[in-house]
Amino acid sequence: MQFASSDRRSGFLQTGCLGCHATVGGIANPGSGTGSRLWTLGRVGGAHIQLMVSIFEESSMTKKSPVFALDVPLRTVPSLYPEPFASRVEGREKRQLGDFFGLTHYGVNITRLKPNAISALRHAHSKQDEFMYILQGQPTLQTDDERVLLSPGMCIGFPAGAGNANHLVNETTEDVLYLEIGDRTPGDEVAYPDDDIQALSVDGKWIFTHKDGSSYG
Numbered sequence: 069m070q071f072a073s074s075d076r077r078s079g080f081l082q083t084g085c086l087g088c089h090a091t092v093g094g095i096a097n098p099g100s101g102t103g104s105r106l107w108t109l110g111r112v113g114g115a116h117i118q119l120m121v122s123i124f125e126e127s128s129m130t131k132k133s134p135v136f137a138l139d140v141p142l143r144t145v146p147s148l149y150p151e152p153f154a155s156r157v158e159g160r161e162k163r164q165l166g167d168f169f170g171l172t173h174y175g176v177n178i179t180r181l182k183p184n185a186i187s188a189l190r191h192a193h194s195k196q197d198e199f200m201y202i203l204q205g206q207p208t209l210q211t212d213d214e215r216v217l218l219s220p221g222m223c224i225g226f227p228a229g230a231g232n233a234n235h236l237v238n239e240t241t242e243d244v245l246y247l248e249i250g251d252r253t254p255g256d257e258v259a260y261p262d263d264d265i266q267a268l269s270v271d272g273k274w275i276f277t278h279k280d281g282s283s284y285g
Contacts, residue, residue: 132169137178140168149189150276150284153265159185159238174251181207181244187236189265194257198226198250200236205244207236212261228253233261 140163147154159182166176181187187200190210201223209216209224211234218224218236226232238244258267258274265284268275277283 135168137163137165140165140178148274148276149265153189153263157186157188159183160187172252174249177248178203179246179248181205181236181238181246183238183241183243185238185244187246187248189260190233190235190262191258191260191267192226192231192233193228193250194259195228195253196251196256197228198234199248200224201247201249203245203247205238205242205246206240207238207244207246209234209236228256231259233259 143162143164146160146162147157149157161180161182163178164175165178166174179187187207202218202220204220206217206219209218212232224234226234236244236246252269252272254269254272256269260266264279266277266279268277
């Protein structure tokens with residue numbers, strides 16, 4: 069009797085003979101669609117080992133080819149902040165690379181800051197890690213402790229719960245381009261030490277309130 073196991077994420081297929089401990093592996097890329105294909109994987113004891121593979125496309129998975137990051141459409145909503153804070157991040161453009169490819173456990177954005185723009189209100193996350201990598205330009209990183217001029221190739225990370233509120237400010241006359249990565253741990257809370265606003269992640273959406281808990285109308 070033959071058996072087969074498949075790791076869909078790596079595309080590795082393995083077949084063998086129960087009782088004889090003979091196995092042979094092969095790499096397959098079945099592509100999209102449904103149906104079946106015959107793969108010749110190798111020889112054991114002078115006989116060809118073949119495996120009929122049934123291909124099922126999972127409806128929840130959307131396959132996309134590689135793209136240039138700057139070809140991904142801009143986020144349609146420039147800011148999630150309520151006013152008067154949304155207007156303070158004018159000049160910031162986000163392309164949600166992770167969402168474009170259907171990633172759900174963490175977000176990846178490529179963000180452009182035009183001159184005088186800021187990345188966000190200065191903030192700190194309670195449960196989500198943050199990471200930024202500078203691709204172009206020289207933004208100023210402002211934290212609780214310091215102001216540091218960054219340049220391409222530099223990076224910075226902020227562990228969840230560290231409480232070190234931060235943001236980037238483009239104080240130059242040239243655009244800044246950077247990658248930002250963060251996880252999506254439920255129940256995250258965001259503190260904004262400089263402004264009368266706070267945020268809570270509820271069912272994947274951000275709820276913004278005043279620091280006394282009252283809502284923005």
